[in-house]
Amino acid sequence: MTGTRISGGLVVLLLIFLTLGTLVAVGLRAEDLSGLGRRDWAAVRFTLWQAALSAAISCLLAIPVARAFSRRQFWGRGVLITVLGAPFILPVIVAVLGLIAVFGRTGLVSQFIGLFGLEPVQIYGWHGIILAHVFFNLPLATRLILQGWLDVPAERFRLAQSLNFLSADMFRHIELPLLFRVVPGAFMVIFLICTTSFAVALALGGGPRATTIELAIYQAFRFDFDLSKAAQLALVQFAVGGGLAIASLWFRGPRGQGAALDRVVSRRDGSVWQDALWILLAAAFLLVPLVMIGVKGLWGVSELPDSIWPAALRSVIVALVSAGLTVALVLPLALLAQSLRKGGAAVEAIGYLSIAASPLVMGTGLFILTFAWIDPILLALPVTVLVNAAMSLPFALRALMPGLTQAEADYGKLALSLQITGWARLRWVILPRVRRPLAFGAALAAALSMGDLGVITLFANPEVQTLPLALYQLMEAYRMDAAFAAALLLLTLSLAIFWLIDRGGRVDVDA
Amino acid sequence: MLTLDNVTLTQGAFSLVANLSVDAGARVAVIGPSGAGKSTLLAGIAGYLRPTSGTLSIEGREVTSLEPGQRPLSILFQDSNLFPHLTVFQNVALGLRPNLRLTDAEVKAVEAALDRVGLAGYGNRKPAALSGGQQSRVALARTLLRERPLLLLDEPFAALGPALKVEMLDLVAQLGDERGTTILMVSHDPDDARHLCDQAILVADGRADAPVATHELLDNPPDVLSAYLGKK
Numbered sequence: 001m002t003g004t005r006i007s008g009g010l011v012v013l014l015l016i017f018l019t020l021g022t023l024v025a026v027g028l029r030a031e032d033l034s035g036l037g038r039r040d041w042a043a044v045r046f047t048l049w050q051a052a053l054s055a056a057i058s059c060l061l062a063i064p065v066a067r068a069f070s071r072r073q074f075w076g077r078g079v080l081i082t083v084l085g086a087p088f089i090l091p092v093i094v095a096v097l098g099l100i101a102v103f104g105r106t107g108l109v110s111q112f113i114g115l116f117g118l119e120p121v122q123i124y125g126w127h128g129i130i131l132a133h134v135f136f137n138l139p140l141a142t143r144l145i146l147q148g149w150l151d152v153p154a155e156r157f158r159l160a161q162s163l164n165f166l167s168a169d170m171f172r173h174i175e176l177p178l179l180f181r182v183v184p185g186a187f188m189v190i191f192l193i194c195t196t197s198f199a200v201a202l203a204l205g206g207g208p209r210a211t212t213i214e215l216a217i218y219q220a221f222r223f224d225f226d227l228s229k230a231a232q233l234a235l236v237q238f239a240v241g242g243g244l245a246i247a248s249l250w251f252r253g254p255r256g257q258g259a260a261l262d263r264v265v266s267r268r269d270g271s272v273w274q275d276a277l278w279i280l281l282a283a284a285f286l287l288v289p290l291v292m293i294g295v296k297g298l299w300g301v302s303e304l305p306d307s308i309w310p311a312a313l314r315s316v317i318v319a320l321v322s323a324g325l326t327v328a329l330v331l332p333l334a335l336l337a338q339s340l341r342k343g344g345a346a347v348e349a350i351g352y353l354s355i356a357a358s359p360l361v362m363g364t365g366l367f368i369l370t371f372a373w374i375d376p377i378l379l380a381l382p383v384t385v386l387v388n389a390a391m392s393l394p395f396a397l398r399a400l401m402p403g404l405t406q407a408e409a410d411y412g413k414l415a416l417s418l419q420i421t422g423w424a425r426l427r428w429v430i431l432p433r434v435r436r437p438l439a440f441g442a443a444l445a446a447a448l449s450m451g452d453l454g455v456i457t458l459f460a461n462p463e464v465q466t467l468p469l470a471l472y473q474l475m476e477a478y479r480m481d482a483a484f485a486a487a488l489l490l491l492t493l494s495l496a497i498f499w500l501i502d503r504g505g506r507v508d509v510d511a
Numbered sequence: 512m513l514t515l516d517n518v519t520l521t522q523g524a525f526s527l528v529a530n531l532s533v534d535a536g537a538r539v540a541v542i543g544p545s546g547a548g549k550s551t552l553l554a555g556i557a558g559y560l561r562p563t564s565g566t567l568s569i570e571g572r573e574v575t576s577l578e579p580g581q582r583p584l585s586i587l588f589q590d591s592n593l594f595p596h597l598t599v600f601q602n603v604a605l606g607l608r609p610n611l612r613l614t615d616a617e618v619k620a621v622e623a624a625l626d627r628v629g630l631a632g633y634g635n636r637k638p639a640a641l642s643g644g645q646q647s648r649v650a651l652a653r654t655l656l657r658e659r660p661l662l663l664l665d666e667p668f669a670a671l672g673p674a675l676k677v678e679m680l681d682l683v684a685q686l687g688d689e690r691g692t693t694i695l696m697v698s699h700d701p702d703d704a705r706h707l708c709d710q711a712i713l714v715a716d717g718r719a720d721a722p723v724a725t726h727e728l729l730d731n732p733p734d735v736l737s738a739y740l741g742k743k
Contacts, residue, residue, distance in 0.1 A: 413591075418653075429594065
């Protein structure tokens with residue numbers, strides 16, 4: 001009990017330091033708070049409207065796709081729904097490269113319309129950023145909205161059929177209310193995610209009309225070493241993220257986990273061909289870029305520079321350590337949140353704080369606090385590990401809490417009557433019950449860390465290059481064959497590391 | 512050996528006053544309408560619910576403020592008596608050593624307890640590989656090892672079939688007699704009460720009364736009970 005309190009309390013302090021403490025550190029360094037310039041405000045405006053547009057497009061397109069999934073059973077449906085969860089662990093820079101292969105100047109789309117004498121399309125700029133955001137968030141929106149569809153009791157659809165509802169009646173009486181319930185929450189989540197976009201904007205944006213706040217922080221720090229500006233932008237970013245996080249609490253989104261997505265509501269309304277078309281389009285939009293990575297990557301393997309292998313090794317180590325650290329942070333935090341009768345919710349909320357925080361601000365803050373004493377190059381990887389673990393924490397916590405509450409409800413009394421306490425309780429009662437969600441959280445952390453192109457860019461240096469950074473630099477140098485091969489390597493490693501750790505939590509689990 | 516002196520148990524708007532004592536070695540049924548507070552009474556005795564007033568003592572020692580695990584009693588719940596991820600042996604061994612670090616003598620004691628309930632050789636299985644009756648036997652084996660003078664049964668055999676339930680009640684009676692264990696059993700089945708318990712406590716109208724002979728209570732039930740039992 002006291003052990004739980006102490007270790008949980010330490011995690012709370014660490015998280016407050018990482019999210020708020022680093023913000024203060026950056027703020028104190030800011031010598032003159034003369035206010036932001038025109039270009040900075042342009043970045044703030046761009047961040048907000050591109051996020052709103054990305055979220056709106058994702059949700060609008062997700063509605064017909066989710067409806068098609070909800071009422072059609074077909075071969076490969078389960079696999080496709082699993083694939084809808086994949087963008088979450090897909091390295092951003094890999095997806096961007098895949099999109100370039102399809103929508104870039106020499107991509108598939110440009111080649112196809114070139115047959116009709118049309119000009120090639122251009123992916124760099126604000127529309128490329130939105131395209132990439134839709135690529136990442138259309139699957140998320142689809143899953144959230146599909147969940148809403150499946151939460152409607154099957155009896156209601158049967159009743160509608162017995163009353164001879166037409167498609168329009170079905171839409172008005174059943175589907176419209178459910179969309180009103182589900183879509184605002186999905187929109188807010190995606191809006192929030194898109195306001196913290198960095199890697200997409202780094203690769204596809206830049207320039208006055210396509211710079212997000214995060215990218216502006218990076219530029220202020222890396223190019224101008226203007227800490228005041230970085231600090232002010234960091235404060236704006238935190239206000240935007242925090243404000244949206246609080247706002248999104250008002251929308252009770254659908255429960256994203258638990259309930260099975262494999263159920264199909266049997267319905268006879270609507271056009272099969274229309275549903276098939278939506279599913280095909282969505283699948284093509286998501287899968288073709290990844291297939292291009294596979295094909296072009298294999299083609300370019302011989303072009304890989306030797307330096308890619310040490311970078312890959314570094315990334316694997318960063319991912320594994322980060323996953324371990326996430327577990328070491330989330331477990332005491334969750335146990336503390338669970339054991340406190342009052343204040344448990346507040347402790348849990350601190351675990352979600354890093355959603356609103358910016359990894360670049362954390363990195364900048366840690367740099368400011370330490371660079372007088374320690375060589376930044378030495379700290380690059382440890383800082384990356386720490387920041388990645390903090391950024392993964394909300395997802396790990398979200399996965400862990402329900403299992404922990406369940407274990408406590410089912411076996412807390414029995415443990416109490418047998419006087420199983422302290423370490424023995426953790427070892428024999430709690431851990432075996434939460435192995436699966438804990439491993440899932442660790443797997444997520446490893447995959448996110450593996451593909452992360454965020455805080456590491458602040459310290460970009462050949463000695464501490466990670467695989468995503470090496471890939472980005474190959475793209476910058478227009479060594480596209482090598483870049484595709486590196487992307488294939490990164491994709492393979494990310495998926496493999498996720499699968500291995502997640503699987504570790506599943507084997508030999510009883511009841 | 513068990514005395515409740517003006518013990519008041521409160522759960523939300525519901526409250527129950529218990530004023531009773533139970534003799535050592537007695538087997539007492541706890542009977543009453545649904546929602547009258549039978550399980551609340553057991554939760555109070557076991558220590559999951561602290562009384563808002565009154566004192567509770569077991570074997571002459573006051574236990575009102577002791578933690579559940581420190582009280583001289585064992586309890587079997589309706590379900591979740593076994594950890595599904597631990598083997599039968601480990602589940603029983605938890606009764607001796609919560610950290611599962613057993614000496615050779617303790618290992619022998621666990622095996623002897625399993626033998627006593629007819630489950631010798633089942634130690635390496637997981638609960639899911641056992642029948643409902645066998646799972647109940649594992650839980651009983653653990654109470655044997657703990658050697659506490661009071662055993663509380665909160666309908667642990669409710670999910671078993673009639674024949675199996677009688678078999679388990681007989682086993683409880685047998686093990687109880689061997690050790691002189693005092694037994695308190697919540698039941699909604701009058702036949703179970705008659706079978707195992709010579710005495711019964713009536714829980715109704717926010718009160719738990721002193722034990723009386725089971726057959727008298729069931730043969731001439733007061734109004735609250737006869738409405739629940741549903742026969743004349």
